[in-house]
Amino acid sequence: MTHIWSMWTRLLVCLAVLLTTLPSVAQDARPQNKVAVELLSAASAVVPGQPFLVAVRQRIAPDWHTYWRNPGDSGQAMELEWRLPEGFSASEIRWPVPERIAVGPLMNYGYADEALFLVEITPPPALFADSISLRADASWLVCAEICIPEDGAVALELPVVGAGGFAAPSADSPAIMAAREALPRPGPWPASLDVSADRIRLHVAAPDLQAASNAEVHFLPFDWGVIDHAAAQPLSGDADGLSLTLTRGDLKTQTLDRLAGLLVIEDRRDGRHLRQAFVVEAAAGQPVAAALPAGAAAPRLVGEGASPPDGIGFWQALAFAVLGGLILNLMPCVFPVLSLKALALVQGEAHSHRRQGVAYATGVLASFALLAGVLVVLREAGLAAGWGFQFQSPAFVLGMALLFMALGLSLSGVFSIGGSAIGLGSGLAQRQGMSGSFFTGVLATVVATPCTAPFMGAALGFALTRPAMETMVVLLALGAGLAAPLTLLSFLPGLARLLPRPGRWMETFKQVMAFPLYASAGWLVWVLSLQAGSEGVLAAMAGLTLTGLAAWLLGRTQSAGNRLGLAASAATLVAAVGLSFGLLSTAPAPQPAAGGLAADDGSVTTVAYRPARLVELQSEGRPVFINLTAAWCITCKVNEQVALTSSRVTDAMARKGVVYMKGDWTNHDADITALLQAYGRAGVPLYLLIRPDDAAGAGMVLPQILTETILIEAFASLPEPAVRRSAGVAPPGRSLPRPGET
Amino acid sequence: MTAMPNRFRLSAAIALVALCASAAVRAEPVVGQPAPEFAAVDSNGQTQQLKAYRGKTVVLEWTNHDCPYVRKHYGTGNMQALQKDATADGIVWLSVISSSPGTQGYVEAPEANALSEQRGAAPTAVLLDPKGKVGRMYDARTTPQMFVIDPNGVLQYMGAIDDKPTSRHASVEGATNYVRIALAAMADGRPVEPKVTRPYGCSVKYGW
Numbered sequence: 033m034t035h036i037w038s039m040w041t042r043l044l045v046c047l048a049v050l051l052t053t054l055p056s057v058a059q060d061a062r063p064q065n066k067v068a069v070e071l072l073s074a075a076s077a078v079v080p081g082q083p084f085l086v087a088v089r090q091r092i093a094p095d096w097h098t099y100w101r102n103p104g105d106s107g108q109a110m111e112l113e114w115r116l117p118e119g120f121s122a123s124e125i126r127w128p129v130p131e132r133i134a135v136g137p138l139m140n141y142g143y144a145d146e147a148l149f150l151v152e153i154t155p156p157p158a159l160f161a162d163s164i165s166l167r168a169d170a171s172w173l174v175c176a177e178i179c180i181p182e183d184g185a186v187a188l189e190l191p192v193v194g195a196g197g198f199a200a201p202s203a204d205s206p207a208i209m210a211a212r213e214a215l216p217r218p219g220p221w222p223a224s225l226d227v228s229a230d231r232i233r234l235h236v237a238a239p240d241l242q243a244a245s246n247a248e249v250h251f252l253p254f255d256w257g258v259i260d261h262a263a264a265q266p267l268s269g270d271a272d273g274l275s276l277t278l279t280r281g282d283l284k285t286q287t288l289d290r291l292a293g294l295l296v297i298e299d300r301r302d303g304r305h306l307r308q309a310f311v312v313e314a315a316a317g318q319p320v321a322a323a324l325p326a327g328a329a330a331p332r333l334v335g336e337g338a339s340p341p342d343g344i345g346f347w348q349a350l351a352f353a354v355l356g357g358l359i360l361n362l363m364p365c366v367f368p369v370l371s372l373k374a375l376a377l378v379q380g381e382a383h384s385h386r387r388q389g390v391a392y393a394t395g396v397l398a399s400f401a402l403l404a405g406v407l408v409v410l411r412e413a414g415l416a417a418g419w420g421f422q423f424q425s426p427a428f429v430l431g432m433a434l435l436f437m438a439l440g441l442s443l444s445g446v447f448s449i450g451g452s453a454i455g456l457g458s459g460l461a462q463r464q465g466m467s468g469s470f471f472t473g474v475l476a477t478v479v480a481t482p483c484t485a486p487f488m489g490a491a492l493g494f495a496l497t498r499p500a501m502e503t504m505v506v507l508l509a510l511g512a513g514l515a516a517p518l519t520l521l522s523f524l525p526g527l528a529r530l531l532p533r534p535g536r537w538m539e540t541f542k543q544v545m546a547f548p549l550y551a552s553a554g555w556l557v558w559v560l561s562l563q564a565g566s567e568g569v570l571a572a573m574a575g576l577t578l579t580g581l582a583a584w585l586l587g588r589t590q591s592a593g594n595r596l597g598l599a600a601s602a603a604t605l606v607a608a609v610g611l612s613f614g615l616l617s618t619a620p621a622p623q624p625a626a627g628g629l630a631a632d633d634g635s636v637t638t639v640a641y642r643p644a645r646l647v648e649l650q651s652e653g654r655p656v657f658i659n660l661t662a663a664w665c666i667t668c669k670v671n672e673q674v675a676l677t678s679s680r681v682t683d684a685m686a687r688k689g690v691v692y693m694k695g696d697w698t699n700h701d702a703d704i705t706a707l708l709q710a711y712g713r714a715g716v717p718l719y720l721l722i723r724p725d726d727a728a729g730a731g732m733v734l735p736q737i738l739t740e741t742i743l744i745e746a747f748a749s750l751p752e753p754a755v756r757r758s759a760g761v762a763p764p765g766r767s768l769p770r771p772g773e774t
Numbered sequence: 775m776t777a778m779p780n781r782f783r784l785s786a787a788i789a790l791v792a793l794c795a796s797a798a799v800r801a802e803p804v805v806g807q808p809a810p811e812f813a814a815v816d817s818n819g820q821t822q823q824l825k826a827y828r829g830k831t832v833v834l835e836w837t838n839h840d841c842p843y844v845r846k847h848y849g850t851g852n853m854q855a856l857q858k859d860a861t862a863d864g865i866v867w868l869s870v871i872s873s874s875p876g877t878q879g880y881v882e883a884p885e886a887n888a889l890s891e892q893r894g895a896a897p898t899a900v901l902l903d904p905k906g907k908v909g910r911m912y913d914a915r916t917t918p919q920m921f922v923i924d925p926n927g928v929l930q931y932m933g934a935i936d937d938k939p940t941s942r943h944a945s946v947e948g949a950t951n952y953v954r955i956a957l958a959a960m961a962d963g964r965p966v967e968p969k970v971t972r973p974y975g976c977s978v979k980y981g982w
Contacts, residue, residue, distance in 0.1 A: 105915040106977035108939060136980040138915055171940070178878045179976040181842050181941040256972040260802075282932070282970050285805060 066093040066174045071166060071186035072148075074208040077199040078164060078192045081157040084199070087148040087208045088112065088125075088170060088186060096176045097142045100130035102254055102293075104140035104261045107179070110149065110172035117164045119156025126150040129216055129294065129309040132250060139262035140175075141252055148211040163191045216294050217739060219310030220674045221273065223295075227288050227316045230280055232259065234314060236295065238273040238673060251276050251312070253293035257283035289316045299667050306667045308737055310674075346502060353506045357513020359545075367538055370518055388469040389522020393515040395473020400511030401504065403477070408500040426564045426699060430572055430616055433556040434608065437576050438583060440549035443542050446580075447587035473515065564699075568616060575612025578604055635686035641695030643703055649691050650724050655750050657685065657743075658720040658731075660695040660704055667736065668717040675738035684747040690721075721746050803912050805969040809921065809929040810911040814870070816899040817886040822868065829925050831865045831960060833953065835897070835935075836872060836909065838879030838917040839889050841976035842941040847918060848893050850946045853935075856953060857896040865957065869897040872909030874981030879917065880904060906980040916975035922956045922966070931956040933971030 068091040075084040090098055090110070099107040114122045128148060130141040153166065171183040193199055201209075219236070226233035234251055249267050253259055263279035276295075280288075292313045299306045360366055442448060521527050553576065560568040582604035589597030639645060641658060649656050659676065661668035675681060685692060695704040697716050708718055710729040719734035726732075734742055803810055809832075813823045824832065835853070837844050847853040857867050871886065873879035881889065886900045903909055912921060912932075922931040935953055938945035952971055959966045 106973075106975060108974065135977050137910065138977050138980075140977070173941075175976070177979070178840070179842065257970065282972075285970070 065182050066096045067098060067182055069170050069184045069186050071188040072204040073188055073190060073202055074205040075199040076202040078155050078190050079197050079199050080155050080159040080195045083152050083154040085150055085208050086153050087150050090147045092145055096174050097133055097144045098172050098174050100141040101127045102141055102256055105138040107140050108173035110170055113169040115167040121154045123152040126215055128211060137262060150211055159192050161192055163189055165189050216309040216311050219295055219312050223312045223314035225291055225314045225316040232278040232280060234276045234278060236274050248298040249276060250296050251278060251293055252296060257281045297670055308667060308670050349506050350509045353509035354513040357510045360514050361517050363542055367534055385522045385525055387466060389519040391466040391469035392473040393519045395470040396477050396515040397508060397511045399474045399477035400507045404504045404507035408503055426560055426568055426616055429556050429560045430612060433553045433572055434575050434579050436549050436553040437579050440546040441583040443546035445543060446583045447590055564616060571612045571615035574615060575608050578608030582608055636682050637691045639693055641693045641704060653724045654689055654691050656691045656693050656722045658693045658695060660697055660716045660718040662697040662716050665716050671717055671738040675740050675743050678740045681740055681743050684744050688747050688750045689753040690747060803929050803932060805929050805932060807929060808927050809923045812908045812911055814901040814903055814908050816901050817883040822899050822901055827866045828927055831925055832923040833860055833865060833867045834921040835869045836914045836917050836919040837869050838873055838976060840878045841917045843975035844917050846941050846943050850943050852946045854894050854896060861896055861898060867897040868899055868901055870901045870903055870908055872903040872906045872914060873979040874906060875904055877979035879979055909978055914978050916973045917978060918975050919973040920953050924960055930960060930966045931969055934973045939974035
């Protein structure tokens with residue numbers, strides 16, 4: 033009985049499952065589109081005769097992409113076939129800036145995640161319907177590893193208001209307007225071409241852009257066949273500006289006299305990604321436009337461009353790290369442990385060697401991973417606390433100089449780090465077998481870390497300035513270098529014969545290794561001199577001397593075991609840090625260039641940003657335009673070129689009596705950081721228009737990507753100077769005395 | 775014994791780097807210049823070489839049987855008709871499959887022959903190029919992509935098969951077939967026009 037019931041139950045369950053899955057199977061038989069399209073309108077109603085913007089929004093499945101007007105080496109751009117009511121017309125698609133998508137050796141230009149394709153719809157001057165319906169048939173190609181041509185119909189119903197009426201912006205209007213702002217605009221720089229049989233040299237006269245060394249610049253042509261899309265586009269700079277060398281494409285046998293496309297400038301510093309794109313049209317043989325107006329070349333700031341290139345490159349750091357790890361094996365704090373272990377290995381059995389070698393390597397790598405994790409956490413905490421781990425920051429450079437000095441002194445034998453740690457771990461390491469090897473690995477790391485090889489200092493400094501993943505990889509490479517010799521030995525025990533005996537040579541080697549560290553500290557002091565001038569050097573010297581004193585005291589304490597000495601050395605170290613950083617903060621920040629408005633003929637008052645001065649100007653009834661910028665911020669530089677060099681902009685500023693305040697954040701000025709934080713920003717650029725009656729933190733924030741129009745419209749919204757109540761207002765054309773002048 | 779592994783490893787590393795570098799370099803076929811010489815194994819195990827066909831017109835057709843654009847031409851019988859017409863005139867038609875193993879379009883020899891039979895295709899031979907050597911030599915980027923080489927080995931046309939860059943089957947009707955134009959021009963002794971067009975289709979699935 034029970035048996036039959038359970039059989040029936042089973043049958044019923046099967047049937048139930050089948051019935052519920054069948055419909056979904058039928059549904060799944062028709063594959064879902066990878067791209068969902070819909071039609072959005074910026075206006076909530078149609079006004080006869082008044083053009084308005086609509087957007088086709090593509091929502092693309094993760095890992096898939098659609099294409100730009102020039103899809104690149106393969107692919108197909110979206111096509112729209114409009115079915116519009118009588119009298120309506122639609123413009124061409126206004127293509128958003130695409131990404132470069134590499135597919136093996138091929139290059140495509142397209143979009144991922146989401147893209148808004150703007151189209152301007154023009155209604156006829158007279159409409160007699162209450163509402164109209166806009167329809168389009170869209171077809172596109174969407175690809176990941178394979179390609180799927182898809183299509184979809186989009187439609188939108190809109191009410192019609194009377195001629196001359198008003199249509200409010202729709203709920204989608206902000207997104208559409210933002211997309212319109214992000215459309216590429218004509219570039220401000222004259223461009224010229226140099227065409228040869230195989231190459232095109234595109235020259236952009238933009239002298240201000242070379243200081244930003246971290247930018248990526250690419251040219252994306254509108255038409256196929258002009259360039260080889262996948263080829264590298266080496267960027268070079270000269271006094272006039274930038275040049276991109278493009279490789280010619282399939283149409284190279286045809287003469288080329290015109291090149292049109294997008295110049296895309298990407299700034300990927302500090303983990304953010306700012307992208308600006310400009311339409312560039314160049315004709316071959318056109319001479320580069322005459323020199324920019326006099327005074328256009330921004331005077332080089334003290335410290336501008338003087339920072340070391342953002343650490344060493346990643347691959348060099350990796351190489352240094354592995355090399356450093358290998359050298360660590362020879363240090364006297366590591367070598368004896370290893371040679372003992374090596375001897376034990378040689379005496380043991382063959383197959384357990386290899387496992388022990390692997391266990392050792394695992395121990396080392398695990399410890400380095402932990403160290404990297406700690407560093408990353410500290411760095412994130414520090415970043416959250418507003419520290420910038422940048423070589424641009426004089427405080428960071430000073431800190432690194434003091435650290436290198438201390439490490440060098442430890443290698444010279446003035447004091448020792450981690451002496452007690454060796455004893456702690458050796459009990460664990462003496463255990464036989466795999467766990468013993470694992471702990472030897474951990475031990476080697478613990479004693480190696482403070483006993484830093486000179487290479488490690490650079491790798492550490494580098495690691496602090498880089499994102500977490502790179503830090504992890506570099507430190508693991510260091511671990512790999514450290515683990516390699518013993519692991520190698522475990523696989524080839526015969527090599528143990530080649531091992532030198534521990535001896536006095538190790539101590540000499542260690543002391544010699546101190547000198548590269550001193551040299552690095554010296555170089556950092558040089559960098560500091562560029563950033564903070566002679567006061568910076570004084571601060572560094574004071575700090576280094578006191579660090580030396582602290583080290584000596586500590587060394588004496590260690591040999592004598594004197595409690596008092598320990599306190600004294602700690603106090604000296606604190607004094608070292610305090611005095612040097614204190615002196616550093618009194619070093620005057622480099623004055624920003626008095627200009628910055630390249631078209632400035634003196635009609636616009638220009639001052640450096642100071643909070644007190646801002647309050648003063650507001651009380652005088654002057655509106656203030658604040659430009660927060662930095663020498664290493666390419667977006668800032670591009671904006672300055674695009675928007676702030678225009679005479680129309682300076683005229684608009686002069687007309688309204690706007691004061692131009694420039695805040696240079698190249699060296700992370702505290703006042704500017706405070707202003708950035710007041711507006712909830714972490715970095716530059718930031719453009720503010722502060723009206724006289726604006727409360728603190730309530731100024732008008734302008735977009736991070738500036739155009740002339742944005743600025744002119746913003747200034748146009750200001751009241752005329754005659755309306756301002758307070759005295760001391762300079763009529764347009766005369767500037768107020770500059771700070772420091774009587 | 776301990777020294778040799780190191781040297782061996784070093785030379786292996788150099789060879790690997792060289793191989794990768796060479797794979798990354800793309801050749802550039804130029805219309806009006808001699809077409810790149812290649813040697814590849816076809817679906818019947820024969821080695822095919824371009825120079826063996828000196829004295830005959832050669833058409834190269836890059837293909838990937840699952841690509842929607844290729845399916846348009848084979849599904850409508852367009853490609854097969856073109857192949858039959860060309861081979862009837864003594865033209866050598868070589869279909870090339872440059873998909874790397876595991877990617878769309880990759881087939882082994884038996885499957886390649888089965889596909890040709892199923893679809894009624896009539897190429898002279900189907901070249902199997904899983905490492906993408908021939909593809910990179912010709913800078914083949916899409917499937918389909920066509921190259922027409924004259925009896926002297928000079929490249930006369932490269933690019934799309936026709937002027938309808940869509941995968942809609944209906945577009946084959948009334949499309950201007952650039953390959954037919956090129957072959958007709960060459961037969962008449964006229965210059966080929968157009969010489970270069972934008973190839974359309976799925977990307978060729980090269981390996982890394």
